[in-house]
Amino acid sequence: MIKASIIGASGYVGVELIRLLLRHPEVEIVSIISSSSNQLSIDKTNPQFKKVSNLVFEEFKIEAIQEADVVFCALPHGISQEYVKIGYDIGKVVIDLSADFRYKDLQRYAKDYSQHKYPELLSKSAYGLCEINREEIKNAQIIGNPGCYPTSAILGLAPLLKNKLVDKNSIIIDSKSGVSGAGKKFDFAYSFCELDENFKAYSVTKHRHTSEIEEKCSFLFGEDLNLSFTPHLLPVKRGILSTIYANLIKKIDKNDLVEIYNEFYKDEYFIRIFEDELPELKYVRGTNFVDIGFEVDKKTNRVIIISCIDNLIKGAAGQAIQNMNIKFSLDEKMGLIMVGEYF
Numbered sequence: 070m071i072k073a074s075i076i077g078a079s080g081y082v083g084v085e086l087i088r089l090l091l092r093h094p095e096v097e098i099v100s101i102i103s104s105s106s107n108q109l110s111i112d113k114t115n116p117q118f119k120k121v122s123n124l125v126f127e128e129f130k131i132e133a134i135q136e137a138d139v140v141f142c143a144l145p146h147g148i149s150q151e152y153v154k155i156g157y158d159i160g161k162v163v164i165d166l167s168a169d170f171r172y173k174d175l176q177r178y179a180k181d182y183s184q185h186k187y188p189e190l191l192s193k194s195a196y197g198l199c200e201i202n203r204e205e206i207k208n209a210q211i212i213g214n215p216g217c218y219p220t221s222a223i224l225g226l227a228p229l230l231k232n233k234l235v236d237k238n239s240i241i242i243d244s245k246s247g248v249s250g251a252g253k254k255f256d257f258a259y260s261f262c263e264l265d266e267n268f269k270a271y272s273v274t275k276h277r278h279t280s281e282i283e284e285k286c287s288f289l290f291g292e293d294l295n296l297s298f299t300p301h302l303l304p305v306k307r308g309i310l311s312t313i314y315a316n317l318i319k320k321i322d323k324n325d326l327v328e329i330y331n332e333f334y335k336d337e338y339f340i341r342i343f344e345d346e347l348p349e350l351k352y353v354r355g356t357n358f359v360d361i362g363f364e365v366d367k368k369t370n371r372v373i374i375i376s377c378i379d380n381l382i383k384g385a386a387g388q389a390i391q392n393m394n395i396k397f398s399l400d401e402k403m404g405l406i407m408v409g410e411y412f
C-alpha cells in the first residue's frame with residue numbers, strides 16, 4: 070500500500086483528494102492536514118463522509134507526514150513551496166497542486182506569481198500533465214500538477230502543435246469554468262446572487278494561466294508562441310469547457326483531424342475524441358476524462374476545438390492521483406475509472 074498525506078485537506082481540492090483516494094485500492098491515507106479543522110473528524114466537517122471515513126484533521130508538523138510515501142499539497146500558490154521543500158528534504162514524493170512547480174521559466178512565474186524561493190528545486194520537478202510528460206514524471210521527486218484551464222487548453226491543442234498544423238500566433242482560447250475553480254474562500258463576487266443566471270468574463274488579457282499555457286504550448290510547437298486566453302465564470306459548480314480557435318496553415322478537413330487526434334492519443338485512456346458529436350460538461354463531470362471534439366471552418370480555414378474537463382478531477386485531484394499512479398508504477402487508471410454524472 071502507498072501511504073498518502075494531504076496538506077490543505079480542508080479545501081475543495083483537498084476534500085476531493087480524500088474522496089478519490091478513499092476508493093483507491095492501493096492507497097492508505099495516513100494524515101489529513103488543516104489548521105482550520107484541526108482535531109475535527111472529516112465526517113463532522115464534511116458529513117458526506119459519514120459511515121465512510123472518520124479520519125481526523127491535524128495541524129502541520131513534520132511527524133504528520135513522516136509515515137507517508139507521497140505528500141499532496143493542495144495549498145495556495147507561494148505558500149505551497151514551503152511545504153513542498155519540507156517534504157522533499159525528508160525524501161517524500163511531493164505532488165503540488167499549486168502553480169509553484171509548474172514553470173520551467175522562473176521569469177514567467179515571477180511575473181504572474183512571485184519570486185520563487187527555491188529555484189534549485191525546479192530541476193527536481195516535472196510538469197504533471199500526464200499525457201504529455203509521462204517520462205519526466207516517472208523520474209521526478211516533485212510533480213507540479215497543472216492548472217485547470219491549462220489542462221483543458223494544452224491537451225486540446227497538443228496534436229495540432231506537435232504536427233505544426235496551426236499558425237503559432239493565431240491561437241485564441243475561450244474558457245468557461247464552474248465556480249469551484251476559485252476554491253472555497255468567500256468572496257462576494259462569487260456569491261450565489263452574483264453568479265446564478267449570470268455569465269461573465271474576467272481577467273481579460275491578464276489571467277496568470279496565459280503564461281503557463283504559452284510556456285507548454287511553445288515547448289510542444291518547438292518555438293515560442295503567444296496566444297490569447299479569456300476565462301469566464303459559468304453558473305455551475307464544476308467543469309471547464311474551452312473553445313479554442315486557430316488558423317490552419319494548410320487545407321485539412323475534419324476527417325484528417327480525426328485521424329491526427331486518434332493517432333496522437335491512441336494509448337491515452339483518459340482522452341476521449343468525439344468524432345460525431347461535441348463534448349458537453351455533463352459527460353466529464355465527476356470523471357478524470359478529457360473530452361475533445363472539433364470542426365474545421367472551411368470559410369476561414371480555422372479549426373475550432375472544444376475541450377472539456379472536470380476542474381476538480383482532471384483539472385486537480387484526479388490528475389494528481391494519475392501522477393501518483395505513474396510515479397509509483399501502478400496502472401495509471403487505478404482508482405480513477407468513473408462515468409460522468411449526467412444529471
Ligand SMILES: NC(=O)C1=CN([C@@H]2O[C@H](COP(=O)(O)OP(=O)(O)OC[C@H]3O[C@@H](n4cnc5c(N)ncnc54)[C@H](OP(=O)(O)O)[C@@H]3O)[C@@H](O)[C@H]2O)C=CC1
Nearest residue numbers: 077079080081082103104105143144166167250252253385
Ligand atoms: N479549485 C480548483 O478547481 C483547482 C485548484 N487548484 C489549486 O489547488 C490548490 C488548492 O485549491 P482549492 O482547494 O481550490 O483552495 P481552497 O481555498 O478551497 O483550499 C485551500 C486550502 O489551503 C489551506 N491554506 C490556506 N491558507 C493557508 C496557509 N497560509 N497556510 C497553510 N494552509 C493554508 C486551507 O486550509 P486550512 O485553512 O484549513 O489550513 C485550505 O484547506 C490551489 O493552489 C489552487 O490554485 C488547481 C487546479 C484546480
Ligand SMILES: CC(=O)N[C@@H](CCC(=O)OP(=O)(O)O)C(=O)O
Nearest residue numbers: 168216217218246247248250251
Ligand atoms: C473559476 C476560477 O476562479 N478559477 C481559477 C483557476 C483555478 C485553477 O485551477 O488554477 P490554479 O491552480 O492555477 O489556481 C482562477 O481563475 O483563478
